[in-house]
Structures are given as structure tokens and as C-alpha cells.
Amino acid sequence: MRREIPTAIAFFVGIICIIQFFIPHRPFGTLVDVFSDWFGIVAAFAIWLGALNLLKVSLERSFSKKKTHDRWYGLVVAASFFLIFIIGMFMSGGDQFQVPGSRFDYLYVNIYTPLSSTMFALLAFFVASASYRAFRARSWEATLLLIAAFFVMLGRAPIGDQLTGFMPEGYRLSEVANWIMTYPQVAGQRAIMIGIALGVASASLRLILGLERSYLGGE
């Protein structure tokens, strides 16, 4: 029964959701609204589960017998978790914890925002270094990629037009970059999207019909 009941639920919910897309009236529309509520509740619990799991892993790492640098990182994660949790839950005016001026908002604006922006900004450095190493004309395909990257990188920055401002309209770098992005790129993306959509439809049907049960765990 541990496998049959979840499979039956997946079948019932999946079929109702598909029907509702074509017949959005009672009872299908109402049922899907109820399912959406349940999905929201499950998703909210999933956020908690994820947060608690992160805390568990971090604390285990912090107090493990192995003396690695990771234990300090784990300790920082756990301490930050408790700090933001306690301040957000009990010291920021209850429901109004996100209101500008609250203690939670202060931490968000002055600590979380600059820290996470800094982490993301590091990407610029790694992308530059990776581009230097990866963009080599090793093959015909790599050369094509290299040429496209050259036009798009220069064309998507104002300097591209400054360098080619003397060229006739339609041949400047920004226009070449726009052409690459609008035609070859979109054509490739559409092909990928159609492929993904067919794959998702097939995987969803397998789930609804109970042919795919790996999400239930076990063998």
C-alpha cells in the first residue's frame, strides 16, 4: 500500500489538473484550487525541511571529530540561522518583520544583501578566467562559438557601437549581436524548448500513469 496509495493520488491529481486546463469550470476548477492550496502548504513545509536539514548538516559538521575548516563554516551557518530566525520571529514586530525599518529588514539590507551580492559578483572574475581558457579555436564548432561570442560580447556593450560607429547602419556590432540573438539563438532555443516540453510531457505521463515510481524512494 505504501506505493499504491501515492501512485493513485498522483494519478487522480494529475488527471484533474490536465482536465481543468481544458474545462476550468466546476468541479475541476474548484478541485485544482484546493490542490493549489495543498501544494502551497506542502511547499511551505518543504522550505522548513530544507532549512532544518541545512542546520542539521551544519551542526553535525561543526561538532564532528574531524578538525577541518568546514567546521567553522558550519558554525557560522548555524549561528547566522539562529540570529536571523530569532530576530525575525521574536524581535521584528511579528507579521511586520519585512516592513522597512524593522530589525529583520536592517539585517537584510545591511548584511544579507551586500554579502550575497558580493558572492555573485565573484562570478565576473571566474567567467573572465574561464573564457580565456575555454574559448580556443580547437575545432570548427569551437571557432563558430568563439566568433559568435566575440560579436555578442562586444555588441552587447556600448563600446561595440563606438568601435564600429563608422560602419553603415545594420552592420554595427550591436546590430550584428542583435541579429545573432534574434535569429540563430532563438531558433536554437526554440528547438531546445520544444525538446524539453516533449520530454516533460512524456515524463509527466509516466508519473501520472504510475510507470515512473522512483520519486517514491526505495528500489
Place this chain on the structure above:
Amino acid sequence: MAENPTEMKTGLFDRLMRIDRRVIFVFISVALIVPLFFNVSQRIQVSPEVQMLNDAMSKVPDGALVLYAMDYDPPSAPELQPMAVAAFKVALAKKFKMVIIGLWPQGPQQANMAFETATHDPLFKDVKLTYGVDYVNLGFQSGNEAVIQKMGSDIPTTFPRDYAGTPVDQLPLMKGIKNLGNFDFMVNISAGYPGTREWVQFGADRFGLKMVSGSTAVQTTEMSPYVGKQLLGLMGGMRGAAEFEQVSGYPGRAIKFMVGQSVAHVIVIVFIVIGNIAYFATRKKRGA
């Protein structure tokens, strides 16, 4: 005895093939930091997607009801916050009635920050807005695309309270708003999942929502197939934000940051060229 010139050249190219990444980091740092201290402006060519976006927003009547979905967090803020600020400035100029939501937990707070920046612009010092009447922030709701689906049928039950805990039936602006069909227009600022793709699939396609989007540069390629029908315009990355600032007439941080981006792109290209010259010069030696 003097070294063989061919060997010396090969040695140089070998070194150029393996430039330490810290050297590249130093060049990129200088390229990004130095322009911040100079007030250099560059002419920015507006792309067709951003022009379409601006045209679409211009056609929305003054005082229209507009949904602002802010689906991003601080890591993407350098690219997306200028878009949000410019989009709010357009809203202030056109006296839109704004309903702000987020499918990302940090979205509503990012919206608050962008809204505050927009309202502090001296251009709008005479604009007086009342919370609950002219704009509301309904906060975050978990559930990703299921939230959009639910908003299609019933917004008050999807967002029973605003971000400050006020029941929506006490907010005058929310009276008469039943579902997505009540909105005249929508602006989505998106950094990934859930974001523009889900709004297109579950909002624009299904409920006929007229929408425009601002996406991170890496996500833009995935969104561009939707431009034209499902999306009435698209801003991609910081360049898109700068184009929108320029075309909408509200210059901001994105235009300023484009100088650094230009220099950084040139440096990356110079390193790529150096790498390729060295690659071809040493190919024979490697037996390729």
C-alpha cells in the same frame, strides 16, 4: 651562448597559454572599479526588445492597475534592481495603481528597496502615494507556479494578507480585484525559477495577461523566444536595464555601470585573443 629565438618565442607563447588567473582577476578588478570614479557617459543603442517594452508600457493608460511580480534576490540585484527602479519610476509617472508580489521570498523586500529609490528621485518629489490606495505589497507566497495558477482564479485567497500582515479586505486598492484578469498590465523582474517562464506559461498564455519582463543576462536567451506574442518586451541583463533607463528617460545606475562592463568585455576579449594566438603558435610543438 645566446638562446635560440624560436625557443624564446615558444617559451613566451607557452607562458601566454597559461596566464595565472590572478592576473586576469587584477585586470577585471581595475576595469570594474576605476570607471566608478569617473563620470563618463556612453551612447547606448536601444535593442528592439527594450524598445518594444517601452512602447508597451507607454501604451498602458494612466492610472491603470499593474501587477509587479518581483522574483529575484540580492545576488541578482546588481542587474535587476535598476530595472525594477526604472519600472517603478514609469509607474509613478503614469500614476499606475500597483500590486506588488513575489514568488521568491526576498522579492517583496527587493521591491520595497526599489520602490523607495524610485520615490526618492527628485523628479517625483511632488508625487504623494498612499499605501493601500495607490499601491500594495502582498509579499511572498510559496508554491511557485501553483501560486500563479491560483491567482488566475482567486487572488484574495492566494494572498489573504499583505506583507505587513494587514488583511487584504482592509486595503481599498484590493477591493474589486478578484483574479489576474483584473490587471491591465504586468511587469515581471525575474532571476530564474519561478519567474518569467512560469508567468508566461501560467499567466500570460492562460489568462491573457499582457506582460513584459526583465531577466538576468544568462536567462535572457531562454526568454527571447517568447518575445513578440507572450512577452511584449524584454530587458536582458544590465545592458537591458541601461537601455530601458535611457529609452524611458529615467537614467540610473545601470547606465553608469555600462562603462565598467564595456571595459571588462574588452579585457576578456583581449585575453581570449592572446590565448588563441598562443594556442596556434604552440600547436606544432604539442603535435596537434
